Amino acid sequence: MFMTKISRRTFIGGSAAMSALLTSPELVKALTSQPYSRVKVANIKNLRVGEPVSFNYPDKDSPALLIKLGERAYGGVGPDGDIVAYSSLCTHMGCPVVYSKKRFLCPCHYSMFDPAKNGQTYQGHASEWLPQIILRLEPRTGDIYAEGVEGLIWGRVRNVLKVTKK
Amino acid sequence: MALFARKDRIPIPPKDAQKFITVCQYCTVGCGYYVYRWPVGKEGGLKPEENALGIDFTKQGVALQTQSITETMHNVVKGEDGKLYNILIVPAKDSPVNRGNYSIRGGTNAQAAYSPTKPTRDRLLYPMVRVGDQFMPVSWDEAIDLIARVVKGVKDKWGPDSIAMKVYDHGGSGAGFEENWAVGKFFFVAVGTRMLSIHNRPAYNSEVWGQRERGVHELNYTYEDARLADTIVLWGSNPFETASVFYTEQMLPNLQGATVEEKKKEYMKGEPAEPARMIIIDPRKTSSVTVAQSVAPDRILHLRPNLGTDYVLANATARAVWEKGWWDKEFVEKRTDLKTFEDYKKKSLMLDVPYDEFMSRVERLTSVKREDIEKAAEWIAKPKAGGFRRRTLIIYEKGVIWGYKNYDTIAAIAQLAALTGNYGKPGTGCGRQGGHQECYFRPHDKSRAKLVGSIYAGGPPPNIDEYVKNDPRAKVYFVSGTDPYLSTPNSQAYKKRVHERTLALTRYLSEQAKLAGEPAGSEDRAKRILEGLEKTSGLLMVVIDMYETETARDAHVILPAAGWGEKPTTSINCNSRLLRIYEQFMAPPGDAKPDWWIFGRIATRMKELYEAEGNYEEAKYCAGMDWKSAEEVFLDGANEFPDNRVSEEDEAMLPAECYKGVTYEYLRKVGQKGIQTPVRIDPKTGQLVGTKRRYVHKFGTPDGKFKWYGTDPWDPDPMKFYPPQITKYFQDGNDKKFPFWFTNGRSQIIWQTGYNDRHLPEKVYTIPLPYIEMNPEDAKRLGIKSGDLVEVYNLEGNAIALVYVNDAPPPGMIYGTMYHWKGSLNHLTTDYTDPKTTIPWYKASRVAVRKLKGNLEDVLKNTSLLPINDFTT
Numbered sequence A: 001m002f003m004t005k006i007s008r009r010t011f012i013g014g015s016a017a018m019s020a021l022l023t024s025p026e027l028v029k030a031l032t033s034q035p036y037s038r039v040k041v042a043n044i045k046n047l048r049v050g051e052p053v054s055f056n057y058p059d060k061d062s063p064a065l066l067i068k069l070g071e072r073a074y075g076g077v078g079p080d081g082d083i084v085a086y087s088s089l090c091t092h093m094g095c096p097v098v099y100s101k102k103r104f105l106c107p108c109h110y111s112m113f114d115p116a117k118n119g120q121t122y123q124g125h126a127s128e129w130l131p132q133i134i135l136r137l138e139p140r141t142g143d144i145y146a147e148g149v150e151g152l153i154w155g156r157v158r159n160v161l162k163v164t165k166k
Numbered sequence B: 001m002a003l004f005a006r007k008d009r010i011p012i013p014p015k016d017a018q019k020f021i022t023v024c025q026y027c028t029v030g031c032g033y034y035v036y037r038w039p040v041g042k043e044g045g046l047k048p049e050e051n052a053l054g055i056d057f058t059k060q061g062v063a064l065q066t067q068s069i070t071e072t073m074h075n076v077v078k079g080e081d082g083k084l085y086n087i088l089i090v091p092a093k094d095s096p097v098n099r100g101n102y103s104i105r106g107g108t109n110a111q112a113a114y115s116p117t118k119p120t121r122d123r124l125l126y127p128m129v130r131v132g133d134q135f136m137p138v139s140w141d142e143a144i145d146l147i148a149r150v151v152k153g154v155k156d157k158w159g160p161d162s163i164a165m166k167v168y169d170h171g172g173s174g175a176g177f178e179e180n181w182a183v184g185k186f187f188f189v190a191v192g193t194r195m196l197s198i199h200n201r202p203a204y205n206s207e208v209w210g211q212r213e214r215g216v217h218e219l220n221y222t223y224e225d226a227r228l229a230d231t232i233v234l235w236g237s238n239p240f241e242t243a244s245v246f247y248t249e250q251m252l253p254n255l256q257g258a259t260v261e262e263k264k265k266e267y268m269k270g271e272p273a274e275p276a277r278m279i280i281i282d283p284r285k286t287s288s289v290t291v292a293q294s295v296a297p298d299r300i301l302h303l304r305p306n307l308g309t310d311y312v313l314a315n316a317t318a319r320a321v322w323e324k325g326w327w328d329k330e331f332v333e334k335r336t337d338l339k340t341f342e343d344y345k346k347k348s349l350m351l352d353v354p355y356d357e358f359m360s361r362v363e364r365l366t367s368v369k370r371e372d373i374e375k376a377a378e379w380i381a382k383p384k385a386g387g388f389r390r391r392t393l394i395i396y397e398k399g400v401i402w403g404y405k406n407y408d409t410i411a412a413i414a415q416l417a418a419l420t421g422n423y424g425k426p427g428t429g430c431g432r433q434g435g436h437q438e439c440y441f442r443p444h445d446k447s448r449a450k451l452v453g454s455i456y457a458g459g460p461p462p463n464i465d466e467y468v469k470n471d472p473r474a475k476v477y478f479v480s481g482t483d484p485y486l487s488t489p490n491s492q493a494y495k496k497r498v499h500e501r502t503l504a505l506t507r508y509l510s511e512q513a514k515l516a517g518e519p520a521g522s523e524d525r526a527k528r529i530l531e532g533l534e535k536t537s538g539l540l541m542v543v544i545d546m547y548e549t550e551t552a553r554d555a556h557v558i559l560p561a562a563g564w565g566e567k568p569t570t571s572i573n574c575n576s577r578l579l580r581i582y583e584q585f586m587a588p589p590g591d592a593k594p595d596w597w598i599f600g601r602i603a604t605r606m607k608e609l610y611e612a613e614g615n616y617e618e619a620k621y622c623a624g625m626d627w628k629s630a631e632e633v634f635l636d637g638a639n640e641f642p643d644n645r646v647s648e649e650d651e652a653m654l655p656a657e658c659y660k661g662v663t664y665e666y667l668r669k670v671g672q673k674g675i676q677t678p679v680r681i682d683p684k685t686g687q688l689v690g691t692k693r694r695y696v697h698k699f700g701t702p703d704g705k706f707k708w709y710g711t712d713p714w715d716p717d718p719m720k721f722y723p724p725q726i727t728k729y730f731q732d733g734n735d736k737k738f739p740f741w742f743t744n745g746r747s748q749i750i751w752q753t754g755y756n757d758r759h760l761p762e763k764v765y766t767i768p769l770p771y772i773e774m775n776p777e778d779a780k781r782l783g784i785k786s787g788d789l790v791e792v793y794n795l796e797g798n799a800i801a802l803v804y805v806n807d808a809p810p811p812g813m814i815y816g817t818m819y820h821w822k823g824s825l826n827h828l829t830t831d832y833t834d835p836k837t838t839i840p841w842y843k844a845s846r847v848a849v850r851k852l853k854g855n856l857e858d859v860l861k862n863t864s865l866l867p868i869n870d871f872t873t
């Protein structure tokens, strides 16, 4: 159910109460334990299929990649449900992953993660799937916000290193 | 929102957390790990001085440097004291084997630990006895008494060979020297049967007699040799997936040139030191091939022989070496037996056949081009600039072990290494990659049954799968630490017969219960079972395992075994024979017990029963197994090793696993550094010394010389080369009905039958079903896509599998996972075993493929179908 959070159905014709619930910051908090901030990371107008956008989240030391996959993805936002974002530190030993041919590939020991399938390690050494970043699309402006991370970012024991006052 | 609950923080071990040393419970590599344990509710701080790891958790970690800690490395477990603890199980940075690296299997060591609130709660908790179609929990006393009485009764009446078994012989996966020693003492001495078989095969044999009978144990190199070799040969081995960290941590740096400085230190003065070349012999373009190609495309040679033709290819490579004059004359003359060398030259190298003629026959049979064979010969043996010999490390595994003509294949590879002088020097060696870790040690000298070797050493050993399937003299069958309903060759036929035979006994017991009620207690129950075994062709099956395996569904008694971390144990890895201790850090689930305790208790109960009837002679054989601790078993075994107060040269005569003189205390002291077996006691200093690399001075034969062997003649016509189990697929129209070759193997993601993995959400989503790989050409022709379901079938059996289309298998060949908890592709293997060794040929049969209508939506939605062997960007 949560997967279709901002699917076309929800934001065009879905029940108002439902979409309010699904996009409320309270719910995001309930699903994750850390005090994530809400950060604008891209605008839908600037996205091209297969061209990753890098940003840092939840802080400057945590690189992430946003990608419009061109096919419906698990947890994807946007009219086609194909926009997803992930921590780009390989969960194996922390090397930066690269995006190519619809997957993330780590050049250090060759782990490969499927961004359409919740960051699943479908080959390689990484036991932990790539942490997926919860995105929210502001339909009016087309802005895409990062609102939380599901899964432990490599090199940390808690995703939010310093709690800053909003 | 995620597919399963994820964590975004994990508890930090406080400064006073307990720290245990251990080794990964899974594969052959034996990566070192540490376990941190601290009470639930307590937590350390973010600052380095506030936590047990000494890490500054206020900062982002640095790739490849900071200790890796993942969600999967934390769990909450019950300690031996009954209290709840956090555990964090992390790869050891000071382990020489993995240096902080780990794999997708080992990274879940903590996640897979038993927890009553997690899916691993599926573990067996109590002994259980079958009553009709149910299992009823009973006490250990009751279960042990029942088994002891049945084993004794059967043995007294029908002789020891009425007791058969299929039990692990490896280390890791919860087993170690302690378990192996107890299993050996129980079956060899207390029972005295020769109807023995090993977890993954139908008989009790070495997988590599073809090498051992040359005077070389298969574990002879050290992991450093993978960093030092000029050329690494991977023969029927796919280490990226099945020895993952050995591949990425030791072989890849060599390929990348990162070990050149290490080479310079070990090489001779003036000897060229360059990044390695790699030769991979595998019909599939595995990820080990494609990863290597993405690192150094020009230094990778991939040979793809037809299935089962490896011994011809190995001999042909040796012949090419001979023709070009690249063989190591000095080594052959000094270190090998020149009498048997003549036989090798004649039969293996076939020097009587002109080279061109020989090579054209080889090309016809193997489909490998002469120029590629010659290139392999060059990369293995052509001396380097300055006349220095190339250092070649040959690593082989199941692709050839489970191949056609096991004995000759392994002998051919071992001899290629000898011909080229590649034993006993840095950067050389020829041995197994390994699947599991190792720790085989059993009282062969005290065995009451005659145990045999290959056909050249009193054998071959009997095929126990066939024995329990078809011979009414088999009455009791122990299965422990293995799940043959999935894993044995031709498993569909096997489980059908074992089911019929165990059911015959169950039916008898049920009928008697109708007449006279269920027996009152173990003594009565044993009597009735003995009656049933007399009056029917039934088979009593005892399964000892951590989980209720597929095989257990037909058992009469199921006993819960303690697993990794739930008892102390010891083991060696395959790539350097490194002995370390695996400490206990939690309680076993329920009343589960270590296997040494279980077998010890059965033997001890048998002893009491024999004593009660005044049979002190038999009682004697069951004595000395009432061990109280794991270390007691470890030391009991140590007593049986030969005198190891020998010189460095004489290591060659010691058993590969010899650890005499080592104690748990010693192992705790040396920690991750461990000690490499065979261990010697230095005659001068009295100190324990390990053996880094074997056969530096002598081989393990009475005269210290390598013994040659002339392999069997072969015919280049496949119809004359292959055995009837294969040629039947080319007769009577079967070639059209079963148009594909079929071979099988493992996936990096899951370990063996997935006994733990089937409980971990990551694994269940990623590998939801048994699968096959199909070449895009074949897939296109048959209208099959990744994610489709197919039935794969042949004259042996059938299986359902998920399809991944990729170019790993060549056109015309289907590759499948060997087994999975949702089905076994070993249904498709034939019953061929090598007449010299009784080793099966899992790796080839012929099949047809039929697409099923429709798909499984869950699989299409949640399982990645991307090609697993494409690493290009």
Ligand code: SF4
Residues within 6 Å of the ligand: B024, B025, B026, B027, B028, B029, B030, B031, B098, B101, B102, B103, B104, B105, B106, B107, B243, B244, B245, B246
């Ligand atoms: S490579 Fe093998 S030993 Fe090392 S972590 Fe993985 S499964 Fe364990």
Ligand code: FES
Residues within 6 Å of the ligand: A090, A091, A092, A093, A094, A095, A106, A107, A108, A109, A110, A111, A124, A125, A126
């Ligand atoms: S750091 Fe990515 S695979 Fe090892």
